[in-house]
Amino acid sequence: MLNLDNEVSMDPVTALTAATTAFNVIKKGFQIGRDVESMAGDLGRWAGALSTIREAEKEAKKPPPLFKKLLLKDNFQQQAIEIFAAKKKADQMEEELRNFISFHYGPSAWQGIVTTTARLRKEQQEAIAAQKKARKQFLENLGIAIAIVGLIGLCVGIAILMWPAVSAKMGL
Template sequence: MIDPFTAFATAQTAVAAIKKGIQLGKDIGGISSDLAKFAGAISDLNFAHKRSEHQPWYAVLLGGDGDNAMDIFAKKKQAEAMRAEIKQFIQFSYGQSAWEELLLIEAQVRKDRQATMYRKAEIRQAIAEWVLGILVVVSSLGLFGLVIYFIGKKQGRW
């Protein structure tokens, strides 16, 4: 599971490093790893927000985590504010072309994470859902069988 709170902390750390790098006069290449960390953290927050909106059936049945969804939404909004701040810093220091380069980096990070990390999380969730579903069905059948057995035993059929 992608932890949105860790992703938000990573985004905050990356923003601080980006600001410091810009203040120290580093070129865009010098802060590119921090930009990639920030892009990854934002992507993780967006994925966590999407998953909180579309909770699995068992989470809905067992009482979904509404507080967590609100926290994720709040973190996402704070991250959007950080993104706007970074945009101003980058455009002021390096120009519009550097911001467009950052957008390309973000798109590539999102695509890479979708192909790897998010897909793995979705597969794990699907496996857990199937296993849980099979356990529920097998347990229900076993319980039904026990009820039939005891009814039959009480009636003297076996």
């Protein structure tokens, strides 16, 4: 899926598949006695996929751009159903994982995961915002530079065209 900022992200179905795969690995790991720390990578992949599903849900609530309305008009119902199903499945997995972690490690363990996830998400959003700001500033500076070079080129072009007339008048 390509968004308006030219960043590639997973569609909800792919994200759900990734979340389900990671969830099954996590579940199996807990069943064989692995601890949360040893499954941090799997938990990260699962949380990332859930984040993608939630972002898709947020994006679906926004009115689509005109070009999407025109080109993908029949696809909205299918996309809405896919996002809804992915969100429900993600909620179910999250509830099951929350119950398991809270039962085995105490409620504070899940709260710690939620707090850390929120902090990391905020840091990521800030980094993305800074990157977008830098990109915008670069494009603005590039536009100004192109305009200046164009103006200089125009002035030089006018001077070259006018040189014969000016030199003839001045007797050069």
